[in-house]
Amino acid sequence: MSVPLTLLGLLEREPSHGYDLKRDYDTYFGRGKPLPFGQVYATLGRLARDGKVLVGEIEPGEGPDRKRYVITDAGKQEFETWLTEPIEPEPHLQTLLFVKVVLALMLGRSAERYLDTQRGAHLQRMRELTLLRQTGGVVDALLADHGLFHLEADLRWIDMTTARLSALAEEVRS
Amino acid sequence: MSGAELPVVIADPQRGAIEARDVCLSFGETPALRGATVALGAGEILAVMGPSGSGKSTLLHCLAGILVPDSGEVRCNGRRVDTLREQERSALRRDHFGFVFQFGQLVPELTAEENVALPLLLGGARRPVALDAARAWFGPLGLDGLQQRRSGELSGGQAQRVALARGLVAHPQVLFADEPTGSLDSLTGEHVMELLVAAARQQGTTVVLVTHEPRVAAYADREVMVRDGKVTSLSPDRVAS
Numbered sequence: 134m135s136v137p138l139t140l141l142g143l144l145e146r147e148p149s150h151g152y153d154l155k156r157d158y159d160t161y162f163g164r165g166k167p168l169p170f171g172q173v174y175a176t177l178g179r180l181a182r183d184g185k186v187l188v189g190e191i192e193p194g195e196g197p198d199r200k201r202y203v204i205t206d207a208g209k210q211e212f213e214t215w216l217t218e219p220i221e222p223e224p225h226l227q228t229l230l231f232v233k234v235v236l237a238l239m240l241g242r243s244a245e246r247y248l249d250t251q252r253g254a255h256l257q258r259m260r261e262l263t264l265l266r267q268t269g270g271v272v273d274a275l276l277a278d279h280g281l282f283h284l285e286a287d288l289r290w291i292d293m294t295t296a297r298l299s300a301l302a303e304e305v306r307s
Numbered sequence: 308m309s310g311a312e313l314p315v316v317i318a319d320p321q322r323g324a325i326e327a328r329d330v331c332l333s334f335g336e337t338p339a340l341r342g343a344t345v346a347l348g349a350g351e352i353l354a355v356m357g358p359s360g361s362g363k364s365t366l367l368h369c370l371a372g373i374l375v376p377d378s379g380e381v382r383c384n385g386r387r388v389d390t391l392r393e394q395e396r397s398a399l400r401r402d403h404f405g406f407v408f409q410f411g412q413l414v415p416e417l418t419a420e421e422n423v424a425l426p427l428l429l430g431g432a433r434r435p436v437a438l439d440a441a442r443a444w445f446g447p448l449g450l451d452g453l454q455q456r457r458s459g460e461l462s463g464g465q466a467q468r469v470a471l472a473r474g475l476v477a478h479p480q481v482l483f484a485d486e487p488t489g490s491l492d493s494l495t496g497e498h499v500m501e502l503l504v505a506a507a508r509q510q511g512t513t514v515v516l517v518t519h520e521p522r523v524a525a526y527a528d529r530e531v532m533v534r535d536g537k538v539t540s541l542s543p544d545r546v547a548s
Contacts, residue, residue, distance in 0.1 A: 249532065253541035259525035267501060281522055288521045292358070 330379035354524035405479035
């Protein structure tokens with residue numbers, strides 16, 4: 134799970150305070166593991182240092198969270214590249230795939246296109262493993278099988294998600 | 308696979324190219340294909356994937372000349388298939404295409420070797436010649452001793468290997484395989500796929516492989532998705548489509 138890139142994605146919707154970012158992150162991606170405030174501000178600090186976000190003026194009022202963060206063009210570019218590139222196919226990717234799908238829908242991008250690209254990347258990896266199980270020994274075949282079954286599970290999840298994109302889009306845009 | 312060599316005949320590398328262009332087909336009021344376009348080069352193995360009811364089997368039937376599209380074109384080696392008369396399409400299927408379906412669909416009254424020989428007999432081969440050619444497939448496919456069995460006396464995996472031999476015995480330019488492992492357990496399915504791909508590659512046969520299983524699709528050179536009667540490529544096309 135990439136916290137910096139996820140925060141960049143949330144910031145691309147609109148400039149936000151750290152508190153809003155934490156709330157949305159916990160709502161959509163936390164799932165029982167909320168993001169500590171310290172990590173939110175440390176991450177935003179690093180993103181600001183690297184020119185990916187700008188820190189707005191301190192707004193008048195009470196409380197510690199009076200800075201609004203704005204994504205820069207460099208931040209948008211980095212997020213766009215991350216969002217559109219398929220993930221290196223390997224087991225246990227559901228969490229990251231889910232983040233990309235939700236962010237794509239939230240931002241009105243084509244999640245279906247992304248899922249197709251990911252499906253293609255997964256199948257390419259499955260082709261490589263299939264070749265390995267055909268040409269290697271029994272140990273290679275068993276290791277390849279392990280990867281193949283996990284990739285297949287991802288692909289089933291991709292199929293189910295593709296079928297439910299409309300319902301998910303309604304939920305994350307509400 | 309047994310150590311015996313498959314009785315393949317190397318195909319003309321220029322033969323076996325097949326394509327559908329902007330094909331539409333409806334069953335009554337229900338559209339099954341809505342502008343489906345796909346192209347395979349000679350000797351290429353393409354997996355056609357997609358959810359149930361997406362139109363992938365209908366696309367296979369159009370490519371194979373079993374169904375005639377309402378509009379669009381189907382070509383094999385550059386020649387229009389969809390405009391041929393039924394008799395000509397039937398001859399094309401018999402002489403140049405092979406088929407493997409989900410449940411084998413062997414003729415129950417015939418022995419295993421007669422089932423394999425069937426395409427050759429229908430093509431006019433003499434019975435002893437056709438049976439000799441059919442028997443040559445039994446060893447390499449691990450079916451020795453089963454030549455005289457009828458389909459009811461074969462396991463699912465054995466029946467599907469007999470069906471595979473029948474699909475390849477006439478050395479077709481194009482093999483159409485519709486969920487060829489759909490009725491088999493994982494291990495048997497893998498074995499059938501390994502045999503299918505090995506034989507097709509050695510023979511230079513083009514393969515249209517309809518499947519909803521990623522593990523089966525992974526044997527292909529590339530894959531396309533059929534959704535709502537349209538074709539989407541998941542990997543860069545090596546053939547213009």
